[in-house]
Amino acid sequence: MGNRTPLFDAHRAAGAKIVDFGGWDMPLHYGSQLEEHHAVRRDAGVFDVSHMTVIDVSGPAAVSFLRHCLANDVARLDEMGRALYAVLLNASAGIVDDLIVYRRNGDFRLVVNAGTREAVLANINSHAAAFDVSVVHRGELAMLAVQGPAAVERVVGICGLTGIDALAPFSMLERDDWMIARTGYTGEDGVELILPDDAIAGVWSDLLAAGVVPAGLAARDTLRLEAGLNLYGQDMDAKTHPLEANLGWTIAWRPETRDFVGREALTAIREAGSRWKLTGVVLEGRGIMRHGYRVITEAGEGTVTSGIFSPTLGYSVALARVPRAAAGACEVEIRGKHWSARLVRPPFVRHGVRVHK
């Protein structure tokens, strides 16, 4: 038996197919991952993401500590409630995790992946020794992601907090012990709710009663890939640096005086030029690209890191690590046969609509 969120029984009651996900018993789907995906693009779906890790960082040196640890710069969070997407690097510029950091009233909240919980806490705590900060893993908090064009309306409907409507993307508000952030992992509008774990079951049933569709890990994967978002462990790991993971944009190089962990190693990589890049692949024909498949380009060979059948587009799309100069037409090897494909910049779907003609 793996770890279970407070909603395990609710998932079973909703017909979930439960699978192991990094040591957690989680819902893969509730009958049809395709239907759940469509519900998020067209209306509203809800994901139990309580397995993710919430870490609060406080203390007089919290800002300088996070400016030291993270490759993006929390000094850019110029207002309370703002958030940014960042990577946590090791000294070799390998990615320990990707995360979102929120500026709260006096402290910071990091939301980090489930599978990297131990690695991230070990990494952060090793750096914290030199700073006057307190690092607390908030294991008693649960989390839901409500995503889709109707998501905000449904959440406002059940909690009455009309301030959510006015929240800009990548910002959050707090009321009592709820944190509501206009962030997500699907490419749609929506919110992520962080609240005490004894409150989550009631919110879940209120959302379902309001017509929000429960959605599992399989739909979560197809939605994020259509939106061009990376999955740690698939598209990148501790041996991958940000410039070969399509995450160069998250690195705050300026000011040059900010010495963040991994800066020196990443600078050397940037100056030499990264050998690889992560980019998108669109397949022609009725096949499905999957993790590990070979990508053959004029600039050399690469590998699919994440591949799916795209429910919104009706064909297969993937992220792949290929030689930096690779572009245009390529081939993907699927079960021994070579299929025509082309390299494109992600995302594949934006606001529910196909990006590439």
Added chain:
Amino acid sequence: MSEFPAELRYAPSHEWARVEDEGVVAVGISDHAQDALGDVVYVELPEVGQDVEAGEEAAVVESVKAASDIYAPVSGTIVAVNTLLEDAPETVNQDPYGDGWFFRIQSRDDAELDALLDAQTYAEHCESESP
């Protein structure tokens, strides 16, 4: 819970066979199989007129999870294929024993049918395969 209609015969590789008139056998995949595969997105069917041998690959099902080969349960000639599955592959999940049929074979050898499992034995086989 998976369904195992009693009037069908089954292969251990999860295809079902329905004996129809004049030696024609309809073939599809079982409820257990469609559930294990997840949402079906592509089906690659054989050609009408193609000869198949029992136990050889005759079709391919591509689901969100993986691609799976579908094996002919009996030998013979393909006399019909279910073109509905080209535009509506989800029919395999929704109605695996009815509208989700894959192909029909004009069979050659009745004895091959006897080698297939009955519903009870197949159900036990599925049970033994599950973790």
